Amino acid sequence: MTSDLDRLATTVLHPGFDGTSVPDWMRRALGEGLGGVVLFARNAIDERLVRSVRAEHPGAVIAIDEEGGSVTRLEVEAGSSFPGNRALGVVDDVELTRRVGRQIGRMLGELDITLDYAPSADVNSNPANPVIGVRSFGPDPGLVARHTVAFVDGVQGAGVAACAKHFPGHGDTVTDSHLALPTVHASREVLFERDLPPFRAAIDAGVRAVMSGHLLIPALDPELPATLSRTAMTELLRGELGFDGMLVTDAIEMRAVAAMFAPGEIVVRALNAGVDAVCVGLTSEDGLREMRDAIVTAVRAGVLPEERLAEAATRVRELSSWYAGQSALRDKARADLDEGVGLAVARAALTATGTAALGGRAPLVIEVNTRLSQAVDPATPTGVTAALTALLPGTARVRMEPDGELPELAGERPVVLVVHDAARHAWVREAVAGAVARRPDVIVVDTGIPDEPSGAAHVATHGISRVSARAAAEWLTR
Known part of the structure; x- marks a missing residue:
């Protein structure tokens, strides 16, 4: 009892x-x-x-x-x-x-x-x-x-x-x-x-x-x-x-x-x-x-x-x-379904510099895998690759870990570098600088607190979410 x-x-x-x-x-x-x-x-x-x-x-x-x-x-x-x-x-x-x-x-x-x-x-x-x-x-x-x-x-x-x-x-x-x-x-x-x-x-x-x-x-x-x-x-x-x-x-x-x-x-x-x-x-x-x-x-x-x-x-x-x-x-x-509000906020929050866009060309997406905080479920995706693939079939992805090296960037395929909190991680800033040096036309997407803009275009979503990724993909394929 x-x-x-x-x-x-x-x-x-x-x-x-x-x-x-x-x-x-x-x-x-x-x-x-x-x-x-x-x-x-x-x-x-x-x-x-x-x-x-x-x-x-x-x-x-x-x-x-x-x-x-x-x-x-x-x-x-x-x-x-x-x-x-x-x-x-x-x-x-x-x-x-x-x-x-x-x-x-x-x-x-x-x-x-x-x-x-x-x-x-x-x-x-x-x-x-x-x-x-x-x-x-x-x-x-x-x-x-x-x-x-x-x-x-x-x-x-x-x-x-x-x-x-x-x-x-x-x-x-x-x-x-x-x-x-x-x-x-x-x-x-x-x-x-x-x-x-x-x-x-x-x-x-x-x-x-x-x-x-x-x-x-x-x-x-x-x-x-x-x-x-x-x-x-x-x-x-x-x-x-x-x-x-x-x-x-x-x-x-x-x-x-x-x-x-x-x-x-x-x-x-x-x-x-x-x-x-x-x-x-x-x-x-x-x-x-x-x-x-x-x-x-x-x-x-x-x-x-x-x-x-x-x-x-x-x-x-x-x-x-x-x-x-x-x-x-x-x-x-x-009964009060406000279906589009999340995407509306994501689009309004997007900040971008530069004019480069992908047009109809499927890019190589390099995901610079910053370790997210313990509050974030490990399965949570940034979503940028998936959002770009939905608009540009044939989009390819490479993941770069903290102790890894940038992949080969030569060729005609456009390159999108996806980072998170670049301002907070020296190794991420080095990866961005290395990519820009090798490919001045690289496009940088930051899903966290962004660093100073770099690359042919720099897109800040100010967050990780499916709708934030979609807003970025729309901008890149405009």
């Missing part, structure tokens, strides 16, 4: 799983009150999968990272129908951003998914940032704030909860928190002027959830990452900014926190800091049980107040109840 304390502990745990069907251990946990489930592309997300979760626990918070652009779990094979935050920021039309948010919410609502871990409200103030980049609306706090609000309004207007992340802001880092603990070297004054405005705006707009970032910010707490810091989670987010919705951690198996503490201790520390739900990207039956037992033991030992645990569980249930009450909005959104 599950005790009341066990059930409270289970409510605040939101794990993911491996495979394309809900494992038996998770079915049992859902029956015992597991508060939520996180789905990834590896789970082959569809109605059948979601129904199997709901069958065990109708009120479970089912969450997904569906940002659009490079971070998609529903459209990972072909690429997203939406170009991502940076492209939206480049266009800077809040109505377009709201429409994109609404269509993403519409997709999730059709699948009966409760919560979208989006938008990224991070201000990408550091051009060397390895994990945010095009996932941010841009480097300006005001721009990021207004588009964060528009995206939240769009998603929640479609009856799905939005989640502003990664509080207090992952934009000024040079470390990926999936791999190690980043440090934000900014004063409290800078944080309030630069990083916090988008979160404050999202809170004022009624965002239902906020995700913590695994970030060491000495100006707030010189010892603990924000996820585990009461100063950041309770005093700042709850107290000064007034957020009263569900606060969820970024995945706790990320090395930024996993290298510091065992999972059970991370969970207890996060709850004590003020977190309500703990995202565990991948775990097992034993792992889930250990985390639940760590919570129960901490309460019984007086380390974690039972009132704090009960408060956290209540906020999880309140989010579930809010979602249940939005069925009319989801029904309305289902």
Whole structure:
């Protein structure tokens, strides 16, 4: 029999799983009150999968990272129908951003998914940032704030909860928190002027959830990452900014926190800091049980107040109840198909210099394979080769790895060099320079934060998505 304390502990745990069907251990946990489930592309997300979760626990918070652009779990094979935050920021039309948010919410609502871990409200103030980049609306706090609000309004207007992340802001880092603990070297004054405005705006707009970032910010707490810091989670987010919705951690198996503490201790520390739900990207039956037992033991030992645990569980249930009450909005959104909005944004976001075009000639596409961040599913394609092939059959592709060499570029066939975040990678800039030296007519397509234009033509899509690739291919074959 599950005790009341066990059930409270289970409510605040939101794990993911491996495979394309809900494992038996998770079915049992859902029956015992597991508060939520996180789905990834590896789970082959569809109605059948979601129904199997709901069958065990109708009120479970089912969450997904569906940002659009490079971070998609529903459209990972072909690429997203939406170009991502940076492209939206480049266009800077809040109505377009709201429409994109609404269509993403519409997709999730059709699948009966409760919560979208989006938008990224991070201000990408550091051009060397390895994990945010095009996932941010841009480097300006005001721009990021207004588009964060528009995206939240769009998603929640479609009856799905939005989640502003990664509080207090992952934009000024040079470390990926999936791999190690980043440090934000900014004063409290800078944080309030630069990083916090988008979160404050999202809170004022009624965002239902906020995700913590695994970030060491000495100006707030010189010892603990924000996820585990009461100063950041309770005093700042709850107290000064007034957020009263569900606060969820970024995945706790990320090395930024996993290298510091065992999972059970991370969970207890996060709850004590003020977190309500703990995202565990991948775990097992034993792992889930250990985390639940760590919570129960901490309460019984007086380390974690039972009132704090009960408060956290209540906020999880309140989010579930809010979602249940939005069925009319989801029904309305289902009928509101705005099919062309993603491509419209991608076309508007495209920036190009030079006049070279392919015309009717099928090119050689050289994909310079920059390693994308851990947040991006490994199967996510840039899509440029596929988009060009659809318009120019006979298009050929060569992949260039970081330790590789440029292929032979001689001949009459035009050459398209596809890169990502060239400004951030010296080896990519060297590859571009080498290609331009050997073939001055080379065309460069950058799908990330672009470097200075080079080549006969330089096209920046400001994001990785199916529609961004199509917009670039249209321009190159105009």
